[in-house]
Amino acid sequence: MFSKACEYGIKASIFIAINSYEGRRVSPKEISKEIDSPQAFTAKILQDLVRHNIINSVKGAYGGFEIDKDKIASTKLSQIVNAIDGDKVYNHCGLGLHTCDENHPCPVHDKFKTIRAELKDMLENTNLEELALDIKSGLTFLKI
Amino acid sequence: MFSKACEYGIKASIFIAINSYEGRRVSPKEISKEIDSPQAFTAKILQDLVRHNIINSVKGAYGGFEIDKDKIASTKLSQIVNAIDGDKVYNHCGLGLHTCDENHPCPVHDKFKTIRAELKDMLENTNLEELALDIKSGLTFLKI
DNA sequence: CACAAATAGGATAAAATTATCCGAAATAAA
């Protein structure tokens, strides 16, 4: 469904959000430990999220990654996915046709339509805040 | 969603089904031309489908690939996907956790649950016959 | 200013996926 990079990016964003609520910046080392991902690779993905304005980085001593507190609730899962994997989750034809639409559908176009729409809807209506709160309250987990 | 190999495998199966209704065997060359895929790679995937008993191969002159006519309607899309991509489409955690279930859910477990179930349901309730008929009647397409 | 602590970014490596090539084996027909 998502690339490894995207999986790491989502989990990292959630962990950063949790810590940003407490005013704490986190490093790639802490993050990769907490989400069980390769550190250097995770750092690359964080750079990408910074470039896409999803998270914030502060260089130098006492630096690290953070998210503006008042941005957490309005950051959608779809933005993270889009930043890392692009729009192929929504737009790529299920069977890889270059053009696949109502006028020229692939054999599974119709059957995929609702599923794809629901996925899109879910990603666009899920925000970082709810995901972070579930982790904090021990309802969900970032690793294992 | 699916691997390239799986996309090719699905399209190839549909094309073979169409021709099997007419009692015609088809070669990797014809298939790859019709579904716009690399020939040798497609041949490998066909071998895989043969090993998984989804299609049938006949070696030698006048040989080729075919599907038993009376098997087409009972062959589910899920069987093809499973043969090539395994069960990860259904079972792999959305965020890559090794264990992700009701007792130990990842942050998006619940939100993915219905989507994943629908996908599974769709794949298990779509058969080769309907896909082949749609192509034959010009309703859907295998390439471009 | 010098130093320590961080992220940024380029180069490279490893692994997985996608793709190609070629000879072996099987089979039908002449």
Place this chain on the structure above:
DNA sequence: TTTATTTCGGATAATTTTATCCTATTTGTG
């Protein structure tokens, strides 16, 4: 039985994704 045709299967290559390493750059503190 020979020949032409066709799948099978192993070896290899190309590409993409995943992952690592090292140096440069930035920045706060003493």
